[in-house]
Amino acid sequence: MFSAIDWSLVAAMLLITALAFGGTVAVAGAMSLAERRVSAWMQFRIGPNRVGPFGLLQPVADLIKFLFKEEVMPEGAHPVLFRLAPALAAIPAMMTFAVVPFGIGNVTIPFLGIDRPLVVANLPVGALYFLAIGSLGVYGIILGGWASNNKFSLLGSVRSSAQMLSYELSLTLAMAAAILMSGSLQPMEIVRHQAEHGWNVIYQPIAFVVFLIAMFAETNRHPFDFAECEPELVGGFHTEYSSMKFALFFVGEYSAMVGMSGMITTLFLGGGHVPFLAIEHTPWWLSVLAFAVKTGFFLFLYLWVRWSLPRFRYDQLMDLGWYKLIPVALANLAVTGVLKVIL
Template identity: 45%
Template sequence: MFHYLLNIDAFLLIEKLVLIAIIVGLCMVVAMYTTFAERRVAAFIQDRLGPNRAGPFGILQPLADGVKLFFKEEIIPNFSSHFLFILGPGLAMTFALLASAVIPWGSNLEIFGRTVPLQIADVNIGILYVFGVVSMGVYGIMIGSWASNNKYSLMGGLRAASQIISYELALGISLIALLMITGTLRLNEIVLQQQAGYWNIVYQPLGFFIYLICAFAECNRTPFDLPEAENELIGGYHTEYSSMKLGFYLFAEYVNMFISSAVMVTLFFGGYDIPFVDESTLSTNVAGILSVLAFMIKISLFLFFFIWVRWTVPRFRYDQLMRLGWKTLIPLALFNMLATGAWMLFTNK
């Protein structure tokens, strides 16, 4: 009946659906094991051992945690808006996963004679898409916090909103400097440029630094975890949540970390580029698989860094957070943009 609507390549459709399923699954699994890595690394930093009982070295711990969350009692507060209360964690998770659509996870693969790019959608506004999705992510937190009908939750939601808006500005401006160099918004093209030349970190160290700090703030990670400050706001926006809805919020944070690590690697560290190897000498499939591996290794280094910083640096005070965002990062980002422009004019690029 609707076959005329689908006059698109059926193979393309299947290929993309499979790719989407794989990538979403990958995000979930990586997020699960990041929670495990967080607990283990935290323990090691604090001279403990961490969870090592479930399975060899405790690698089944995330499954146990997930099962526990599913079997916990679900509590929905009486005076909250039920629909919005359930919508909140769903939105947080959805927007966290959405950004994975434009990230190039690797170079091409050849399957049954078809060249399959390891990217769901190569849109020509890739960076802006990521930016837009990240800026929507705060709604999950805000809606959930408001629907909880709890003052601590609301405080957490308001903090999240103002924090994310403040740091988005510096994030955007630091990206503009990068875009002036690359001249394209297409993420795949940015990676290809870095594959041919040097990684962008060489050209944009300051831009990367600003982006890194803002990424911490956008993911609500320590030292910017004020929205969920345990000791002042008893959990912040997820105070009233329990069971898997709480799990979704916590999980979305780790998916966000994974995605923003992937974006940072793509923009500044050559994406799926394998360092010191000329990919054109390898066959397509080998290069494709190796590139995915290289990408994942780079991402896991970033994830480790996220965790490492969390267990080192204490939380900022709220006025310090705002001062850092508005009075330090934004002027720095503007300076970086001007300097990049001047340098490009000077070298006639």
């Protein structure tokens, strides 16, 4: 079984992994600039435009600044968990993108002659993997808040854990509806099914909206950013973090946004499927482009919503999650299941 290792296959997989991982981190860096530019435009401002053309090198400058900043560890902080928490927040967020197909069909990698699907890991249980790894991200936030020995940090992480638990349910139920439609947990299969039978957003608009709302809560973004909540909790869970540790939390948040946007595209907007174009006739680069455009829209939506809407009150957040989203998602799932059996 392990007689011979196909080195070209290993190289091909490493290449795709590097592309996907590098792409995620690069987009996360670009998002930190986009966040500031878009917010500036929405407030009659210009935003950072000094470093490089149009301020495009601002993330690089920020990174260099973060690297040279002093690391401060508060007195009484847990020495191991305090250092571990940023990594725990960032790594699962980067790992979620592994099962998101960033195109449809296969690509033949030049010089190696290997035919690979446009996804890092074409897992048969990709959707479950996404949920499992995605919910690991809350550990980084909880541990970060707890280990910093600061009441504001702890409050932020306690809120965040309750919020993520509540919204994980609606997220999963909404995802289940999309999975029911295609009858497969494999993201590649879900995309193919949508390409053949129409996008899920048409057949599952309610699940789409529920997923959309839950995904904002899952990534701790406005209007559900109770983990940070600057006016109330100083900085929330990352109050005590400085230098590169803080940057890791940042990268983790943006990577989670990239992963979530990729997943909602895969589940509801047909992944890399170009409308009115059969899979067989779609060149791989066009499908990657289509995926990038759809994901980019959701990434923009994150910023758009953040700079438009005020933060919810905490009881409103719980009310929305438990009394509205979960019943709606459950009913939607039940109806979908019944219709699926009848039709």
